[in-house]
Amino acid sequence: MGNDKIKWGILGPGKIAGKFAFGLTHVKDAELYAIGSRSLSRATDFAKEWKAKKAYGSYKEMLQDEEINVVYIATPHVFHFEHTLLCLKHKKAVLCEKPFAMNKEQVEQMIATARQEKVFLMEAMWTQFLPHFRFVIDLLKSEKFGRIKNLKADFGFSASFNEKSRLFDKKLGGGSLLDIGIYPVFMALSALGKPEKITAKATIGTTSIDEDCDIVFHYSNGVKAELGSSVIKNTPTTAVIELENANILINSRFHEPTTVVITSENGVETKEFGVASNGYNFEAEHVQEMLKKGRIESDQMTFKKSLNLISLLDEIRKEIELEY
Ligand SMILES: NC(=O)c1ccc[n+]([C@@H]2O[C@H](COP(=O)([O-])OP(=O)(O)OC[C@H]3O[C@@H](n4cnc5c(N)ncnc54)[C@H](OP(=O)(O)O)[C@@H]3O)[C@@H](O)[C@H]2O)c1
Numbered sequence: 001m002g003n004d005k006i007k008w009g010i011l012g013p014g015k016i017a018g019k020f021a022f023g024l025t026h027v028k029d030a031e032l033y034a035i036g037s038r039s040l041s042r043a044t045d046f047a048k049e050w051k052a053k054k055a056y057g058s059y060k061e062m063l064q065d066e067e068i069n070v071v072y073i074a075t076p077h078v079f080h081f082e083h084t085l086l087c088l089k090h091k092k093a094v095l096c097e098k099p100f101a102m103n104k105e106q107v108e109q110m111i112a113t114a115r116q117e118k119v120f121l122m123e124a125m126w127t128q129f130l131p132h133f134r135f136v137i138d139l140l141k142s143e144k145f146g147r148i149k150n151l152k153a154d155f156g157f158s159a160s161f162n163e164k165s166r167l168f169d170k171k172l173g174g175g176s177l178l179d180i181g182i183y184p185v186f187m188a189l190s191a192l193g194k195p196e197k198i199t200a201k202a203t204i205g206t207t208s209i210d211e212d213c214d215i216v217f218h219y220s221n222g223v224k225a226e227l228g229s230s231v232i233k234n235t236p237t238t239a240v241i242e243l244e245n246a247n248i249l250i251n252s253r254f255h256e257p258t259t260v261v262i263t264s265e266n267g268v269e270t271k272e273f274g275v276a277s278n279g280y281n282f283e284a285e286h287v288q289e290m291l292k293k294g295r296i297e298s299d300q301m302t303f304k305k306s307l308n309l310i311s312l313l314d315e316i317r318k319e320i321e322l323e324y
Helices: 015-024 040-050 059-063 077-089 104-117 131-142 176-192 280-292 303-319
Strands: 006-011 030-036 054-056 070-073 093-097 121-124 148-156 197-204 210-218 224-230 239-243 246-250 260-264 267-271
Touching: 006 015, 006 059, 006 280, 015 030, 015 040, 015 280, 030 040, 030 059, 040 054, 054 059, 059 077, 070 077, 070 280, 077 093, 077 104, 093 280, 104 121, 104 303, 121 280, 121 303, 131 176, 131 239, 131 246, 131 260, 148 176, 176 210, 176 224, 176 239, 176 303, 197 303, 210 303
Parallel strands: 006 030, 006 070, 030 054, 070 093, 093 121, 148 224
Antiparallel strands: 148 239, 197 210, 210 224, 239 246, 246 260, 260 267
């Protein structure tokens, strides 16, 4: 790829695609080149707003464009599997929104296809690449303040109810767990690894999706991660980690750029990370670095990590008896 700009295509120009497009304006050597939508007018409007050269009225048409190096998939969860395979088969590298797919079998097939086609694939779990999150994970791993005794993380907001919306429509993969519960689960997985046992309960709403979900990960030595998500109530959306010799608070909203407070015998220290963008630039920068190295797998958001994450979501869904 030399020193040329990396040309991005966006597949599914909805809400998050706009935020990602803004993030991309902060990435060196990145060009938002093409937009693919089910509607040419939506693609054209989005391309105009974000100064992309090309607009296509179908995803397949966009994928015929030989100039595109990598595609960011931003469609609802239920389409991630199909759209990832479509991109990989067109030899386009893929950064696909979370959740990577609807279940572990789909993720396994996506990974197998990336390997077969020798094309890069990564789940867009942007939190993994945010400076405050990396700082916290490194601090935990260092055991500077001892081991973790307890972890609490939640993500909840009161969404206005619309049975046809992505959040509430089961056909679009609606529900709190897959949309936002994935972040507390990711926090626990990153800090503590896979639990020995999971207990969970959910409120299943009128559209048969989990409107909220309370989860406990049980680890050896009595360590617990208490996690929660909701699309019907506002919750603190923080992460609190109790260590042997300190407490760490990741302020709201803990999954996006924010500050970290460490309380220990040394006093109270607040860490700022000076992120100038909306934070989506970090995952995009990483993808570009991986592409320049000719890799098909991220060395940070690895296939194994995505498989562990989706396995946990599958297990929680089993506990709350939620099937799609
Ligand atoms: N990383 C993050 O911070 C973050 C934040 C929010 C959402 N997300 C993830 O991003 C994905 C999209 O979320 P969003 O909030 O951006 O959704 P959205 O606003 O509804 O946009 C999704 C886009 O997908 C396309 N699409 C294709 N088939 C569709 C269908 N049958 N119904 C609706 N849209 C369809 C549409 O674009 P065209 O019709 O124009 O092709 C639509 O604009 C979700 O998987 C979500 O988990 C991630």
